[in-house]
Amino acid sequence: MFQDYFANSPHLIWPLVGLMIFVLLFVGVLAYVFLGLRDRDKVNEIAALPLADDTATAAQPTISSQADGRAHP
Amino acid sequence: MEATVSENTQMKTVVYDDAIVRAFSIITVVWGIVALLVGVIIAAQLSFWQANFGVEWLSFGRLRPLHTNAAIFAFVGNGMFAGIYYSTQRLLKVRMASDLLSWANFWGWQLIIVLAAVTYPLGLTQGKEYAELIWPIDVLVVVVWVIFAANFFWTLAIRNEKNMYVSIWFYISTIVTIAVLYIVNNLQLPTSLTHSYPIFGGVQDALVQWWYGHNAVAFFLTTPPLGLMYYFMIKAANRPVYSYRLSVVHFWSLIFLYIWAGPHHLLYTALPDWAQTLGMIFSIMLWAPSWGGMLNGLLTLRGAWDKLRTDPVIKFFVVAVTFYGMSTFEGPLLSIKSVSALGHYTDWIIGHVHGGALGWNGFMTFGILYWMWPRLYGTKLYSNKLAELHFWIATIAILMYVVSMWVSGVSQGLFWRALDAEGFLKYPDFIEGLTNSVAMYHTRLLGGTLYLASAFLLVYNMIMTARQGKPATVSVQVPVRRPAGDKENAWALLTSAPMLFIVAILVLAVWFGLAGSMLSPVILALLIVVAVAAIISYGLHQKRWGHWYGLIERHALVFTILSLVAILIGGAVEIIPTILESNHVPLEITDEMIAENPALAESAKWIQQPYSPLELAGRDIYVSEGCYLCHSQMIRPFRHEVLRYGDYSRMEESLLDHPFQWGSKRTGPDLARVGGKYDNLWHYLHLMDPRSTSPASNMPTYTHFKTGTIDPAVVAKRMEALRMLGTPYTDEDITLAAQRFLSQGQLIADDLADKDVEIMPDSKMAAVIAYLQRLGRGPQPVAADPTAAALGR
Numbered sequence: 001m002f003q004d005y006f007a008n009s010p011h012l013i014w015p016l017v018g019l020m021i022f023v024l025l026f027v028g029v030l031a032y033v034f035l036g037l038r039d040r041d042k043v044n045e046i047a048a049l050p051l052a053d054d055t056a057t058a059a060q061p062t063i064s065s066q067a068d069g070r071a072h073p
Numbered sequence: 074m075e076a077t078v079s080e081n082t083q084m085k086t087v088v089y090d091d092a093i094v095r096a097f098s099i100i101t102v103v104w105g106i107v108a109l110l111v112g113v114i115i116a117a118q119l120s121f122w123q124a125n126f127g128v129e130w131l132s133f134g135r136l137r138p139l140h141t142n143a144a145i146f147a148f149v150g151n152g153m154f155a156g157i158y159y160s161t162q163r164l165l166k167v168r169m170a171s172d173l174l175s176w177a178n179f180w181g182w183q184l185i186i187v188l189a190a191v192t193y194p195l196g197l198t199q200g201k202e203y204a205e206l207i208w209p210i211d212v213l214v215v216v217v218w219v220i221f222a223a224n225f226f227w228t229l230a231i232r233n234e235k236n237m238y239v240s241i242w243f244y245i246s247t248i249v250t251i252a253v254l255y256i257v258n259n260l261q262l263p264t265s266l267t268h269s270y271p272i273f274g275g276v277q278d279a280l281v282q283w284w285y286g287h288n289a290v291a292f293f294l295t296t297p298p299l300g301l302m303y304y305f306m307i308k309a310a311n312r313p314v315y316s317y318r319l320s321v322v323h324f325w326s327l328i329f330l331y332i333w334a335g336p337h338h339l340l341y342t343a344l345p346d347w348a349q350t351l352g353m354i355f356s357i358m359l360w361a362p363s364w365g366g367m368l369n370g371l372l373t374l375r376g377a378w379d380k381l382r383t384d385p386v387i388k389f390f391v392v393a394v395t396f397y398g399m400s401t402f403e404g405p406l407l408s409i410k411s412v413s414a415l416g417h418y419t420d421w422i423i424g425h426v427h428g429g430a431l432g433w434n435g436f437m438t439f440g441i442l443y444w445m446w447p448r449l450y451g452t453k454l455y456s457n458k459l460a461e462l463h464f465w466i467a468t469i470a471i472l473m474y475v476v477s478m479w480v481s482g483v484s485q486g487l488f489w490r491a492l493d494a495e496g497f498l499k500y501p502d503f504i505e506g507l508t509n510s511v512a513m514y515h516t517r518l519l520g521g522t523l524y525l526a527s528a529f530l531l532v533y534n535m536i537m538t539a540r541q542g543k544p545a546t547v548s549v550q551v552p553v554r555r556p557a558g559d560k561e562n563a564w565a566l567l568t569s570a571p572m573l574f575i576v577a578i579l580v581l582a583v584w585f586g587l588a589g590s591m592l593s594p595v596i597l598a599l600l601i602v603v604a605v606a607a608i609i610s611y612g613l614h615q616k617r618w619g620h621w622y623g624l625i626e627r628h629a630l631v632f633t634i635l636s637l638v639a640i641l642i643g644g645a646v647e648i649i650p651t652i653l654e655s656n657h658v659p660l661e662i663t664d665e666m667i668a669e670n671p672a673l674a675e676s677a678k679w680i681q682q683p684y685s686p687l688e689l690a691g692r693d694i695y696v697s698e699g700c701y702l703c704h705s706q707m708i709r710p711f712r713h714e715v716l717r718y719g720d721y722s723r724m725e726e727s728l729l730d731h732p733f734q735w736g737s738k739r740t741g742p743d744l745a746r747v748g749g750k751y752d753n754l755w756h757y758l759h760l761m762d763p764r765s766t767s768p769a770s771n772m773p774t775y776t777h778f779k780t781g782t783i784d785p786a787v788v789a790k791r792m793e794a795l796r797m798l799g800t801p802y803t804d805e806d807i808t809l810a811a812q813r814f815l816s817q818g819q820l821i822a823d824d825l826a827d828k829d830v831e832i833m834p835d836s837k838m839a840a841v842i843a844y845l846q847r848l849g850r851g852p853q854p855v856a857a858d859p860t861a862a863a864l865g866r
Binding site for chain 2: 025032
């Protein structure tokens with residue numbers, strides 16, 4: 001019987017509202033991914049960030065290991 | 074921060090703090106061995122009850138929280154910190170903001186783990202799975218987490234890389250979500266330095282606990298390893314992530330969906346149906362982003378699959394991600410109500426959990442350590458062959474563990490529900506399901522032992538690797554660059570055109586849902602107008618719109634706020650309605666109320682009455698001993714459960730339970746209606762030696778209940794605390810608590826004395842028997858003679 005208190009709750013609209021918000025935001029994220037992220041160079045630059053910290057070029061950071069003269073593997 | 078400006082003012086030298094990474098890596102392995110060892114011990118206890126050694130602080134109920142907490146917070150937690158400290162510095166091209174905070178994080182976290190390792194065997198627990206730590210340690214957890222967060226966000230603020238890579242997003246979501254979950258689920262009212270009651274009770278407590286419990290899995294065991302996967306797997310494969318676009322969708326959909334899934338742990342319980350349905354639907358939806366992430370990880374190896382043959386690190390990562398995929402397939406599957414009906418309370422869940430813990434978390438951690446450790450010592454891994462051996466033994470061990478638990482779990486589910494031709498239980502004795510699982514328990518023990526043994530290969534490899542190298546100090550030259558995103562004013566970003574359009578559309582969509590039939594067409598028209606205006610604005614200012622999200626991705630504060638909002642929505646819409654409605658549920662139903670609503674007459678007989686002082690003391694012992702880890706108190710509305718245990722459980726029956734004790738596993742039978750089923754002597758014999766009443770039981774003995782005593786004054790204090798939380802104890806109840814406690818204890822002692830058994834009326838044995846005899850029934854007599862009876866209710 002006490003389930004009825006919850007089944008008839010006026011607050012039950014909020015889960016539906018939450019679901020609606022998710023759907024709208026999801027559509028927004030998809031739209032951004034397909035429409036806003038069209039700059040391939042930019043995307044590639046960000047995607048390669050984990051690799052960049054090992055890359056020693058003029059524009060990028062250089063790495064030196066000071067492990068008692070050993071080279072960083 | 075050791076940074077100096079070089080001759081070129083555009084560049085500066087950054088020295089990474091890898092000492093903290095080394096410390097976290099070492100302690101990860103130490104606690105990993107402890108967690109696995111305790112796991113093997115409790116697996117042995119389930120196979121052979123003698124492995125409890127008759128010692129109270131080594132019993133299954135006390136060691137199981139130690140195992141789960143050590144695995145989650147000590148092993149995976151320290152591994153997470155090691156990986157985050159290593160990758161964050163390199164992704165942001167800056168040393169951690171404060172060495173002091175880093176080391177405070179390290180030592181504070183280890184202190185928490187040591188305190189947990191001491192308190193759990195002593196029976197000091199809150200009685201909520203994965204949240205068992207007593208309240209002073211909870212406070213310490215919050216302090217240490219804030220230290221970690223402060224250090225992390227400070228580092229974000231001083232970074233030299235403008236972009237925040239996807240790993241950083243996952244770390245941010247972990248930090249903010251764990252903070253919210255931990256604080257809400259641990260809202261307690263202390264009664265002493267070592268004891269407290271949760272402010273939520275019954276169904277509220279159940280929902281909050283599993284909102285926390287599931288999202289501890291989500292935001293402690295999933296999002297951090299995912300962030301680490303997006304860094305370390307890329308490093309190991311030496312190629313960029315397969316799809317950055319997919320990682321954006323993966324991140325936002327995962328954190329938004331995960332937070333809703335908690336109620337799938339409570340299917341067919343007394344939780345409101347709508348919450349169960351929400352939990353199930355969102356769990357199934359979660360499948361998509363989870364597999365998106367898994368595929369993104371695996372496809373990162375495109376063109377580098379040959380490394381799988383030769384590189385043990387890649388092997389660990391690939392199998393880890395595969396287990397992630399398998400677990401995130403199995404989770405939604407188990408969230409389907411009809412599948413849950415079979416699998417819930419069985420060993421299937423244990424198999425599911427360990428596929429994730431040993432396969433996904435364990436192998437990710439091992440892979441990261443094998444990759445990172447040689448670099449921290451400026452050398453190469455001592456032995457790839459040993460790492461390969463570790464990999465193969467551990468893989469076989471996981472398969473033994475998981476498959477045995479699947480077989481055991483499905484068998485148990487089928488045993489419990491089997492009905493004969495007349496529609497009655499085919500296996501009425503619960504123990505039949507357990508004895509059928511013994512062979513699988515032995516297999517699980519063997520698998521766990523193998524996994525533990527294989528971890529020692531890692532230990533040896535790490536020691537030898539460290540011995541052949543020396544602690545490396547890595548310094549990098551980085552361009553001096555203020556993060557461009559942070560130059561943007563946060564307010565300006567939040568009030569920019571794209572954000573305003575999004576908010577307007579959301580508000581109108583919500584309003585449309587709430588509005589009546591007259592107003593809704595107008596709102597719909599407005600919604601369409603705003604949507605068209607947004608499209609036109611995008612068409613006119615494409616570059617600015619595209620740039621906008623890029624700025625948010627770089628703006629740590631705004632990104633954190635949006636992540637927080639995403640996880641709060643799911644939590645709030647589930648928990649707040651339940652709490653609001655629970656507060657309106659009457660604890661007493663009068664004749665007038667029944668006259669107004671005759672249906673309430675049915676509820677009246679189910680509404681829970683407060684426990685007597687002795688019963689409350691017994692309940693606290695029940696919680697302290699971790700009985701809920703093997704015995705549920707929630708009879709689901711199935712014929713086979715009603716036949717076995719009695720009428721199905723109502724929400725009304727546990728509203729006063731702080732904490733709720735619905736349970737999540739049945740190694741033993743459900744106890745929701747065990748009261749009156751057996752006499753006091755049966756309970757005494759069962760607690761002293763479970764085999765004397767239930768041959769083949771694997772339950773530990775509880776002989777210390779006979780000698781241990783309880784101070785009635787403590788119980789009175791606890792009743793006062795419960796009254797503050799809504800339990801309708803009267804002043805008289807509390808004033809007479811000590812007398813009623815002793816008189817009810819004397820009743821039980823006298824009853825046992827008639828059968829030649831002596832116990833003290835204030836013993837733990839009397840209290841636990843009183844509690845068990847109360848379950849599923851109304852108030853029991855607290856005194857025998859008429860004079861004393863006046864003391865009773």
